[in-house]
Amino acid sequence: xxxxxxxxxxxxxxxxxxxxxxxxxxxxxxxxxxxxxxxxxxxxxxxxxxxxxxxxxxxxxxxxxxxxxxxxxxxxxxxxxxxxxxxxxxxxxxxxxxxxxxxxxxxxxxxxxxxxxxxxxxxxxxxxxxxxxxxxxxxxxxxxxxxxxxxxxxxxxxxxxxxxxxxxxxxxxxxxxxxxxxxxxxxxxxxxxxxxxxxxxxxxxxxxxxxxxxxxxxxxxxxxx
Amino acid sequence: xxxxxxxxxxxxxxxxxxxxxxxxxxxxxxxxxxxxxxxxxxxxxxxxxxxxxxxxxxxxxxxxxxxxxxxxxxxxxxxxxxxxxxxxxxxxxxxxxxxxxxxxxxxxxxxxxxxxxxxxxxxxxxxxxxxxxxxxxxxxxxxxxxxxxxxxxxxxxxxxxxxxxxxxxxxxxxxxxxxxxxxxxxxxxxxxxxxxxxxxxxxxxxxxxxxxxxxxxxxxxxxxxxxxxxxxxxxxxxxxxxxxxxxx
Numbered sequence: 001x002x003x004x005x006x007x008x009x010x011x012x013x014x015x016x017x018x019x020x021x022x023x024x025x026x027x028x029x030x031x032x033x034x035x036x037x038x039x040x041x042x043x044x045x046x047x048x049x050x051x052x053x054x055x056x057x058x059x060x061x062x063x064x065x066x067x068x069x070x071x072x073x074x075x076x077x078x079x080x081x082x083x084x085x086x087x088x089x090x091x092x093x094x095x096x097x098x099x100x101x102x103x104x105x106x107x108x109x110x111x112x113x114x115x116x117x118x119x120x121x122x123x124x125x126x127x128x129x130x131x132x133x134x135x136x137x138x139x140x141x142x143x144x145x146x147x148x149x150x151x152x153x154x155x156x157x158x159x160x161x162x163x164x165x166x167x168x169x170x171x172x173x174x175x176x177x178x179x180x181x182x183x184x185x186x187x188x189x190x191x192x193x194x195x196x197x198x199x200x201x202x203x204x205x206x207x208x209x210x211x212x213x214x215x216x217x218x219x220x221x222x223x224x225x
Numbered sequence: 226x227x228x229x230x231x232x233x234x235x236x237x238x239x240x241x242x243x244x245x246x247x248x249x250x251x252x253x254x255x256x257x258x259x260x261x262x263x264x265x266x267x268x269x270x271x272x273x274x275x276x277x278x279x280x281x282x283x284x285x286x287x288x289x290x291x292x293x294x295x296x297x298x299x300x301x302x303x304x305x306x307x308x309x310x311x312x313x314x315x316x317x318x319x320x321x322x323x324x325x326x327x328x329x330x331x332x333x334x335x336x337x338x339x340x341x342x343x344x345x346x347x348x349x350x351x352x353x354x355x356x357x358x359x360x361x362x363x364x365x366x367x368x369x370x371x372x373x374x375x376x377x378x379x380x381x382x383x384x385x386x387x388x389x390x391x392x393x394x395x396x397x398x399x400x401x402x403x404x405x406x407x408x409x410x411x412x413x414x415x416x417x418x419x420x421x422x423x424x425x426x427x428x429x430x431x432x433x434x435x436x437x438x439x440x441x442x443x444x445x446x447x448x449x450x451x452x453x454x455x456x457x458x459x460x461x462x463x464x465x466x467x468x469x470x471x472x473x
Binding site: 034040041042057060063068080101103109110120129141152156163167169 | 263269292312316323347
């Protein structure tokens with residue numbers, strides 16, 4: 001573990017002494033995190049090198065956690081009895097099948113992790129943009145806590161007008177969509193009333209989220225958030 | 226420490242696989258050991274590999290046997306409650322990653338729409354927003370309005386409970402002064418009913434005239450005349466911009 005200057009609220013990576021942790025709360029948190037990390041490393045070792053592993057750990061509270069590939073019992077039984085398992089065609093078949101599904105799961109996981117990384121980077125870019133823009137010092141972009149009463153009231157009025165305009169525009173789109181269905185579509189195409197996907201008159205691709213769960217209701221009850 | 230990201234799949238190259246196995250096996254055993262010491266708990270690890278006839282064991286054969294016999298003595302249900310194999314474990318990781326992704330997308334969307342909202346406040350048209358965007362924009366504006374209303378109410382409440390001091394007594398004025406005065410006093414005006422002047426004559430004098438005017442006349446509409454960069458959203462100057470976009 002490398003030492004890093006901590007400029008963030010959390011302590012970040014710090015070098016710790018390998019001795020029993022004094023503070024009970026820290027101990028429990030550490031156990032939880034490290035146990036997960038340990039199982040993750042074991043899982044990776046199995047995948048990368050095709051080996052068989054079993055790990056058994058007891059929690060500070062006395063509960064037992066175990067990880068095993070192909071499974072905990074076969075490994076532990078083999079170890080305790082000190083005799084190798086029977087080598088059968090059936091076993092090989094089962095193993096091959098299991099390895100195939102593990103392969104699929106791993107590629108699914110990899111895909112998700114890549115997507116996550118992409119979105120995280122996007123988030124950082126957006127944060128950075130916001131920092132740059134902030135320097136232009138429009139007073140209404142400051143946090144609400146920093147605004148005076150007068151400013152707040154003005155901002156409120158502006159926001160309410162914007163809300164009204166957005167509602168009007170949404171209704172306008174709705175009406176237009178009813179009259180001419182090909183003009184009406186959703187950025188994330190859940191409510192698909194589209195005949196031809198080629199006509200994209202009004203869209204700007206700001207909602208390029210990869211989230212497939214966007215569902216839109218015709219009302220502001222709750223957002224897509 | 227590796228620089229390259231390793232693909233999460235079986236390593237086809239025999240020598241690379243063996244080398245990886247040696248390194249990672251060593252690392253894994255170290256991690257088990259650390260976990261045991263740091264948390265003062267019992268643990269064991271067993272690794273069977275094609276490279277060695279005997280399994281690699283932590284802490285040692287006797288220690289592992291002890292832990293495992295104790296484990297086997299537990300009721301079946303206790304053993305299997307937190308037992309997991311590759312498939313199960315990877316599924317757990319997938320679920321966690323999916324949740325993190327969802328949250329990240331949501332946060333990113335909110336950041337995006339915040340930009341759009343601020344742009345709209347300064348006159349950007351709504352015509353090229355899709356239905357989804359308008360929907361989310363409306364939601365975001367609602368969220369902001371909620372906060373604004375709350376803040377206005379709390380400011381009004383504390384203003385009405387304070388004695389009216391010369392130069393405006395609204396909490397916003399005093400807090401603004403306290404901040405802009407460079408923290409000259411120990412946050413004097415915040416909770417007590419001191420008049421603004423207490424923060425120091427310097428603070429008052431160094432403020433530009435428009436600010437002093439505002440403090441003295443809290444109900445007057447601000448024009449922010451002194452500063453080129455300060456614009457009003459939808460305000461007096463820009464009402465025209467909006468009308469032309471929506472009321473042709």
